[in-house]
Amino acid sequence: MFTGIIETLGTIINIEKEQDNVHLTLKSDFTNELKIDQSVAHNGVCLTVVDIKNDEYTVTAIKETLDKTNIGNLSISNIVNLERGMKLGDRLDGHIVQGHVDxxxxxxxxxxxxxxxxxxxxxxxxxxxxxxxxxxxxxxxxxxxxxxxxxxxxxxxxxxxxxxxxxxxxxxxxxxxxxxxxxxxxxxxxxxxx
CATH class of the missing domain: 2.40.30.20 (Elongation Factor Tu (Ef-tu); domain 3)
Structure with missing residues (x-):
């Protein structure tokens, strides 16, 4: 779950297509705090961290995500809004956000x-x-x-x-x-x- 309060901006540094999937690699201020399998909202789209190297991390978007969001329109050097999942007990400063784009x-x-x-x-x-x-x-x-x-x-x-x-x-x-x-x-x- 997310709150819709953006933590930081990330920069797309690599895009790799694999069958119907797209792997996005980003740089962000909080990369060193991420863990594999953690959820991060990218322009409101909940994506799972699948790889971390130094100050870069990679997430994968499947066809369903690409079909229903603007993630497939992103290019290298584009900037995206980033938010990590809410911690239990944190303030809900925005509203209840699932990271499931409609x-x-x-x-x-x-x-x-x-x-x-x-x-x-x-x-x-x-x-x-x-x-x-x-x-x-x-x-x-x-x-x-x-x-x-x-x-x-x-x-x-x-x-x-x-x-x-x-x-x-x-x-x-x-x-x-x-x-x-x-x-x-x-x-x-x-x-x-x-």
Missing amino acids: QTAKCTHILEQNGSTVFTFNYDTSLQNITIEKGSITVNGVSLTVVNSKVDEFSVAIIPYTLENTTFKSIKVGDTVNLEFDVIGKYVSRITKL
Whole structure:
């Protein structure tokens, strides 16, 4: 389980394809604290550490992950948001995040406001995911509050600290992001459709 509070940024230094899988090798500030078989969220995607060498570690993304996330779009030197799994007893500063991306979305608008930046995203409603005003959403692994919730679109307002310390600083209109909708909202939505 994760919280959506990004710990650090990582840099992709190698990408290796093996059958339908992709092995991503990254450098990060916390590589020396990682262990083999540990879960790390990469842009909100929970991936398992399979190798560690010096200040680099490798994770593997399978076809299912590549099909449903933006992980397959990454290139060498791209920066990703990183978060290690939550420790039992830690504060839950964001919200409950599983690291299981539900779908992707496209950035459709970016608006600079006095002290914040508003990003708007459009997503496919055929998967029956929903947002609600002031509800939680995870965008590329970042726990955020939904503003301007619509049927197939929502916005989030980013404070300067989050903009500077996550990949939001490099998101442009037209970019694809990973979305994980609020887990409690998903269960409520499923129950009401039974």
